[in-house]
Amino acid sequence: MSELDILFYILSSMSVLFGALVVLTSSPIYSSLYLVMSMLSVAGIFMTLNAPFIAGIQIIVYAGAVLVLFVMVLMLFDLKRETKAFTKGRFSGFLKLVGAGLLCGFIAGAAYESVSLIMATSEEIPTNIAAAAETGFSPTTNSIKEISKLLFTKYLFAFEVLGLLLLVVPIGAVALSRVAGGTHAKH
Amino acid sequence: MGSDVFEISVNFVKMVAIFLLMVNLVPMLVWVERRGSAFIQNRFGPNRVGPLGLIQLAADAIKFLFKEEFIPPKGNKALFLIAPIIALIPGAIAFGSIPLSVPIEISAFEMFGSQWGPYVFPFQSFEIGIGIVFVLGVSSLGAYSMLLAGFGSANKYSLYGALRASAQMISYELAMGLAIVGILIVYGTFDFAEMIAAQQGPLSIPLFEADHVVNKILGILPNWGVFYQPVGFILLFVSVFAETNRLPFDLPEAESELVAGYHTEYGGIKMNMFYIGEYGHMMVASALIAVFYFGGYSLGTTLDTILVEGTIVPNMSALFASLLNLFGSGWEQSTNLINVVRAFVFHGIFMAKILLFLWIFVWVRWTLPRFRYDQLMDLGWKTMLPWALANTIITAFLMLFLR
């Protein structure tokens, strides 16, 4: 049980616990705060996966920007505790539960099949990074620079399309607020 | 945290020491603020309790502990209590990731009958490869403590103040991020220690050869970042004032406008924790400015050599050695002591720079008037952001040729 494994078990149980609390709590303010905690523990999991840059970006983008918007909007709505938080339809509720269970089974099965599939094709992959470090199969060292080099050579087109998308989103959001009944509608 | 017991314990003690350094610096800063404002306004400031009012710090701290515990009845009790604790965490973690001095190399030594191997202790709470990205991400978490404080206390003025404060904080984070992009172009690394190492040596433009007259004149100045990124420095300096809600950007907490904003309903030690959070952010901000633009814990090569090879470190380590000789013998030749003393000398330099910038925070607060809220937001979106973009593009364009 190396230090990495203990970290993984702590962080993954935290993220699953807070993720479940996001869905189960009835008052939305608490669920958004649990989501912040779940995002931070997922950022910790990225750290144990030897991807510190992705963890930093996750903290800046998700925990620092997106969820601040969620908490701000929820405070503006000031919703009190919802009584019927879950859909009340008995039959439709049951149908949804069965659907969700099936989905969970499919995903878990796919996960196991894909790993053994990958094992079969490529050569033996050490199942643990710490073990990998000893056997010389060291993961890419300073991977932050390799990520950006790859980003600007192989994925340049996707990068430019994302710039376009990030242009469309604010224009759409402002147009939404301009529409009749919107917050900034021209009256 | 370390391989054997000695390393883990030293790392833990170092982490607690750096956090307590930050927490204990806060009453000292409050004292500097009160005496500084008195000095600026031509009056005395606290000087009754102890010499120059220094015991005033302890008196304030203890007084805060004995204040009554007040929780607004209609407010959300849990969020009201969590908010001050969340205000502490981002400042402490960001301050812990900044290297305060050169790492200390301890060669193998023998103690308590067993041999302890060589160690290298980085002079910071934890070493993190992605310095800047981590500090930026953690400091953007500060907005949550404001939002929760505003929402927890059922007072609509404090909710309004919390929304305004966090809207101001996030809109100045953009200009801060772009100023840091300018720094990244020049240094090409996220790690603080590599940045400080890149700022060694005399200032010189690679376009001309070394002994050219231009390089001779510039050679006097140390190779600091402020000469490469002057506009970036101004941008970061201004946006740091807005990040920490300091004057002239502290409208959300202004007494006259918004009844002291999101911490209206707080009193006693919880109010004090918001101050610790705010001053912690100020310390992180001044440490960042010192690392990016003013060479962090180094003073440029000429002065460093005087410090290390020259007179200061050898004399001080001789002084310490004579003191330590009272306990054991043979401390003179031990390189460990010299390494430790050198680390603390460089730490002194870095703290001097941090205190200089903290004094500038206090100085600006008591001289400049306060912005109106729409002026404040217009400055953030309509002037700072375009300037930051222009700075990034021009830096990139010049780097194409100066490289």
Added chain:
Amino acid sequence: MTSLTPIIVLTVFVAIFGVGIVVVSALLGPKRNWTKAKKIPYESGLPGQERKETKIPVKFYLTAILFIVFDIEVVFMYPWALTYTEFIDAGLGGYIFGAMAVFVGLFIFGLIWEIKSKALEWD
């Protein structure tokens, strides 16, 4: 590899430190029963303005949305700035500058559109 345990240990330590202070101050502080005036929220002395349905302006969310979009564009500039000098050394200076010029051009166009459409006006 940047180890994560010191960060978690420091967070837990700071959280315990904070909770400890609050608990100590709660124990040490005097216990008084609060008068009615103390209970109503503090509005700098004006008595009882607490209307039932507090009308809070909703337009703060627009700043937060614009912040998310522009923050992502700043975050995408971090990897670019990191390897900018290495691309120049490899002789691809114009290529990398052109790539980011397009991206920043869209950024500036979005920003100018926001300013012109008065989305950021504060009454």
Added chain:
Amino acid sequence: MQSTEALVSVGLNHYLVLSALLFTIGSLGVLLRKNMIVILMSIELMLNAVNISFVAFATYLDNLDGKIMVLFVMTIAAAEAAVGLALAVNIFKNFREVNIRFFEHLRG
């Protein structure tokens, strides 16, 4: 499953099971909850689960494409959350209520 040793040392399977778990919690949230904003939050949770499996595969198969895809997924998620919340604010402003029951009132 390999020998119990796999249980002890964390391998690719553990990250995939974790991402599967988070994904199902997110999809349950979308299916069962009525409040539009909580649905948006559980979509964020699902996208986070996808990110975990991307990075896990990128680390264990030692190529960086997975980490770049994570950057793109984050951008899309943030853009979607921004527009989704703009819609939610408009609906709240008109109907003073954010539950899904009201969506059938929207014409068209």
